[in-house]
Amino acid sequence: MGDEPEEFAEFYQASRDGCLRAVYASVGDRLLAEDLIAEAYARAWASWWKVSRHPAPQAWVVRTALNTHVSWWRRRRREVSWESRGSQDTAPTAPDATMGVDEQVLAAVRSLPARQREVVALRVFLDLDTQTTARTLAIAPGTVTAHLSRAIATLRDQLAVSVEEETRSR
Structure with a gap:
C-alpha cells in the first residue's frame, strides 16, 4: 500500500x-480533452486500488473521460448562455493543439459518428486489442x-479525396 x-x-x-490523444481525437477540442483527462485521472487516483487491477487502466x-464528457454535455444542453446565443466562436487551432497528429486526419476522425470515434480512439490511438x-x-x-x-473505410475515402484535391491544386 505504501507504493x-x-x-x-x-x-x-x-x-x-x-490517453489525451485518444480523448482529443474523440471530442475534437484540445482544452476540453485536457479537462476531461484531468478529471479522469483524478477519479483514477481516488479509486487507484480498483483501477490498478483493471485489465486495461x-x-x-x-x-471515464468520455463518460464525463457525456455527463457534462447532458448538464449543459439545457443551459442557455445569453452571451453565446447569437455568436459561434470558432477559434483557430493553436499549432501544438494537434499533438503530433495530422490536422486532416483529426478532422476526418471528428467527422465520424461518436461510437466509431471512440473505437478509433481506443484501437488506434491507445493500441488496445478488440476484446479490451x-x-x-x-x-x-x-x-x-x-x-x-x-x-477505416470512411477515413480512407475522406483522406484519399483530400490528397487528390491537394495534388490537383499544385
Whole structure:
C-alpha cells in the first residue's frame, strides 16, 4: 500500500499522452480533452486500488473521460448562455493543439459518428486489442470490428479525396 503514489505516478507518466490523444481525437477540442483527462485521472487516483487491477487502466481512464464528457454535455444542453446565443466562436487551432497528429486526419476522425470515434480512439490511438476495447465500451467484439472497419473505410475515402484535391491544386 505504501507504493501506491509511486505506482500511480508511473502509470500517469506512461499513459497521459496516449490517453489525451485518444480523448482529443474523440471530442475534437484540445482544452476540453485536457479537462476531461484531468478529471479522469483524478477519479483514477481516488479509486487507484480498483483501477490498478483493471485489465486495461488506460482504457479505464479514456472511458471515464468520455463518460464525463457525456455527463457534462447532458448538464449543459439545457443551459442557455445569453452571451453565446447569437455568436459561434470558432477559434483557430493553436499549432501544438494537434499533438503530433495530422490536422486532416483529426478532422476526418471528428467527422465520424461518436461510437466509431471512440473505437478509433481506443484501437488506434491507445493500441488496445478488440476484446479490451469491447469491454471498455460495453459492446460486443464483433461490434468493435464492424465499427473499426466502417471507420477505416470512411477515413480512407475522406483522406484519399483530400490528397487528390491537394495534388490537383499544385
